[in-house]
Amino acid sequence: MIAIVDYGVGNLKSLQNAFRYLGLGSKLAATPEEIGQADRLVLPGVGAFGYGMMKIEQQGLREPLLEAAAAGKPVLGICLGMQLLFAGSEEADRPGLGLIPGEVVRFRTALKVPHMGWNEIVPARESALLAGLPDTRYAYFVHSYYCVPGSDSVSAATTVYDQSFCSVVVQDNIFGVQFHPEKSQELGLRILKNFAEV
Numbered sequence: 001m002i003a004i005v006d007y008g009v010g011n012l013k014s015l016q017n018a019f020r021y022l023g024l025g026s027k028l029a030a031t032p033e034e035i036g037q038a039d040r041l042v043l044p045g046v047g048a049f050g051y052g053m054m055k056i057e058q059q060g061l062r063e064p065l066l067e068a069a070a071a072g073k074p075v076l077g078i079c080l081g082m083q084l085l086f087a088g089s090e091e092a093d094r095p096g097l098g099l100i101p102g103e104v105v106r107f108r109t110a111l112k113v114p115h116m117g118w119n120e121i122v123p124a125r126e127s128a129l130l131a132g133l134p135d136t137r138y139a140y141f142v143h144s145y146y147c148v149p150g151s152d153s154v155s156a157a158t159t160v161y162d163q164s165f166c167s168v169v170v171q172d173n174i175f176g177v178q179f180h181p182e183k184s185q186e187l188g189l190r191i192l193k194n195f196a197e198v
Contacts, residue, residue, distance in 0.1 A: 002196060003029035003038030005065070007055040009080065010044030011182065018182040022189060024196050035064035040073055040195070045080025049104060049145070050092025052080050062097065069099050074173050076195045079143060082169065082176030086147055099174050101150030109162040114144040119159050121179070121187075127156045127170045128198045134186050139167070139179035146178060173198075 004015050006028040019026040026042075029035050043065070045052050056062050069075050077085045086096045089104035096104075107113045118138045123130050139159075146165040149155050157168035159178070169176040175195060181188030 001038060002026040002040050002042060003034060004042045004044060005035065005056075005061065005081075006030040007052070007059055007061060009047050009052045009055055010078075011046060011180070012044065014180075014182040015042065015044055015078075018189060018192055019196070022193050022196070024193070030059065032060050032064040035061060035068060038068065038073065040198075041065070041068055041075045042195075043075065043077045043081035043084060045078065045082075045084060046142075047080060048091060049080065049083055049089040049096070050094045052084055053092070053094045053096060056084070056097075065097060066099070069097075069174060072173050074195060074198050075099070075175065077174075077176040078182075079178060079180055082178055083145060083147055085169070085174060085176050086149075089145060091145055100147075100154055100169055100171055100176070102148050102154070103150075104145045104147050106145050107161065111162045114142055115146075115161045116142045119161060119179075121157045121159050121167050123157045123168075124155050127168075129170055129175050129191060129194050130156060130168065131194055133190055137187055139177075139181070139184040139187055141167075141179045143178060147176070
């Protein structure tokens with residue numbers, strides 16, 4: 001069963017609808033027990049890094065998430081959820097989950113921030129998460145901060161917004177996408193299906 005982590009910060013209904021459209025079962029997980037029972041976990045998120053980590057910690061979900069990752073369960077972070085997989089962010093003093101080495105930084109560009117709307121993802125290497133993508137690889141983004149992995153090997157795809165930034169990470173059983181797959185039509189649905197089968 002796919003568990004969508006419900007820590008009060010995220011677009012849960014759209015994700016559930018996307019999995020339902022794919023014929024995949026999902027449920028919300030808001031307690032340590034529900035996290036522990038899941039086969040794979042999706043960590044969504046919208047908003048600020050510090051607030052997101054505070055909510056995770058308040059619900060006692062930090063350790064269960066780390067334990068699930070250590071046990072080899074697939075974990076997919078989406079948007080803010082991807083950023084929370086990292087060690088920390090310029091946006092907050094509070095540390096992240098630290099499942100992926102690196103940090104989260106703010107866009108420094110003359111272009112409008114947040115980066116919002118459709119943009120292309122360019123795969124950097126082969127990955128089960130990105131297998132069989134459509135020829136048109138545009139995804140829907142809404143974010144002011146982006147992830148800077150500590151190792152280039154973690155980056156599975158990049159996107160250009162004045163500068164190239166990491167838009168997909170893959171490290172063993174840990175995955176992250178900066179865009180919203182549930183809003184990214186065929187490409188997003190394929191990525192969610194790939195995650196369910198990884």
